[in-house]
Amino acid sequence: MRAAVERFRAVYGSHPLHLLTLIAGFALFGYVVAIIRPVTLWNPNAWWQSMLVWFAAAIIAHDLVLFPLYALADRILVAASRIRPRSTASVSPLNYVRVPALSAALTLLVFLPGIIQQGARTYAAATGQTQEPFLGRWLLLTAAMFAVSAVLYAVRLVLARRAKRPPG
Structure with a gap:
């Protein structure tokens, strides 16, 4: 086989x-x-609400704007990680920054309508609550993700330094 x-x-x-x-x-x-039928993709009454327009805009916004920006940010992060002194342990901080940054971006993408209070009347009618806490909660979640990542990085640095230390 x-x-x-x-x-x-x-x-x-x-x-x-x-x-x-x-x-x-x-x-x-x-x-x-x-x-699906073409009617599903195109709204003749309000063209900007059409799925096809939003799909094309998402492709353009990601491929021409966002991808170059976060690729540049990653290149800067990689270059900065190479500049550190030799005395530090050989634990790269890259993934300890990348993972919470990606998680924060994905949660922002998921909760953006609530954060910018889009559909506030409908949300209030359905739940009886406002969308005001969404931004604060997203910021707290982002801070918590970076804090956990920083703690994990610190633990990893300590373990790497202990492993490098000669016995005696």
């Missing part, structure tokens, strides 16, 4: 599960395209 998988990997370039996942993804995409 391993020989067959290795032959497949040599021809295809990846594991057979990769091909299976691609086929399943394209099948799902084909199903969605077959089910």
Whole structure:
């Protein structure tokens, strides 16, 4: 069995599960395209509310604006991590910054309508509450994620320094 998988990997370039996942993804995409109609994608009464417009705007905003910005931020972070003195332990801080930053960005994306109080009347009618605490809670969650990451980094630094210390 391993020989067959290795032959497949040599021809295809990846594991057979990769091909299976691609086929399943394209099948799902084909199903969605077959089910939805153009009316679903385009709103002739208010063109800016159309799914197609928002999808295109999301692609443009991400690929032309956001990706270069966070790629630049990551390059700066990588360059800054190379400048540290040799006396510090060999624990890279990169992932201890990347993980909470990505988590904060994803939670902002999920809760942005509540943070900017979009649909405040509908939310108040449905829940009897306001959307005022959303921003503060997101900021607290972000601070907590960075704090936990900083504590984990500090623990990792201590463990690395202890491992480097000669016994005696």
